[in-house]
Amino acid sequence: MASPAHAAPAFLRLAAHPLRWRLMSELAAGDYRVRELVELIGQPQNLLSYHLRLLRDGGLVTMRRSTFDARDSYYRLDLDRCARALAATGAALHPALHSILTAAGPVPPPAPASAHRPAVLFTCTGNSARSPIAEALLRHRAGGHVEVTSAGSHPRPHLHLDAARALREGYGIDLRDWRPRHLDSTAGRRFDYVISLCDKVREACSGIGGHPRRIHWSVPDPAAEKAGYPAFVRTAAEIDTRIGHLIPVLTSQEASS
CATH class of the missing domain: 1.10.10.10 (Winged helix-like DNA-binding domain superfamily/Winged helix DNA-binding domain)
Structure with a gap:
């Protein structure tokens, strides 16, 4: 033994x-x-x-x-x-x-522009916190090599102020002119990945065309928590971690296209 x-x-x-x-x-x-x-x-x-x-x-x-x-x-x-x-x-x-x-290893050089950039759609119910945070972080980190958008099944009138603050203070991203979108606004568009961040909206985007790969990230709505702004900071950090794991997957898809 x-x-x-x-x-x-x-x-x-x-x-x-x-x-x-x-x-x-x-x-x-x-x-x-x-x-x-x-x-x-x-x-x-x-x-x-x-x-x-x-x-x-x-x-x-x-x-x-x-x-x-x-x-x-x-x-x-x-x-x-x-x-x-x-x-x-x-x-x-x-x-x-x-x-x-x-070892972190050398930072790879930017990939050459390809005929097809992976297209990613993030969804949640209100498109006012989780999915716009994910959209902004992926766009920020992917360096133009990913086509990314977000939408909601029941979009709110405005981006949540604490979501905008968490992105601005934590990541230097300014979304002052950003507005929530309805899932209907994505009709006719082709997506390679549809990533739901809300348990409720997961089934609402089942009709999106293009046979995308569907991924679910079960992330609670920070606006529903009593913690206020700190909940948005935690949510942004969790989504950022997931984005970091997603980018190599998207990069490998771009390289193989």
Whole structure:
């Protein structure tokens, strides 16, 4: 029997199980409910729930109650936590691997303009906080290599003041002239990705054409929280983290177009 000093790291023990790896792979793309994972993976719900609990106990997966139906929950893979765990796992094998796995590496040069830029649509109910934050952050970080817009099923008259403030103070983005849009305004447009940030609006954009890849990010409405402006700061930070994970996916699509 291996001594504790030579036992495999916890991340390796968790991720090496075939079913848990499949769960992590599905959740790496977006947030899912258990019954959706059952359909995707083809295993019984009680078995998937057991392995999801192990991933939650290990800190790799988080669960959030649906804001549309509180009887449902969405599961999310913490990609940042996975990256840190991978680096620690490499270091446990050999110290030299830690520097390799954590090295930022050179900043890649801007990709040449291609005939097709990936088109992304962000959606939420009011298009006044979460989806315009996502639109602004992706446009800011993608450097013109992504076509991005946002819309809502029931748009508010104006962008929420705290959403504008969070973008201005946290990221230097000015949206003073921005106005919410209705999903109808996207009719006839082709999108490669439709990303819903609101549990309620997830089904409202099912008729969008072009056979886009649909991704769900279960992000609570900061305007519904009692925390005020700090809730918008947290929401922007969470969305920014997700945007950081999305950009390599979009970049690889652009390069292959």
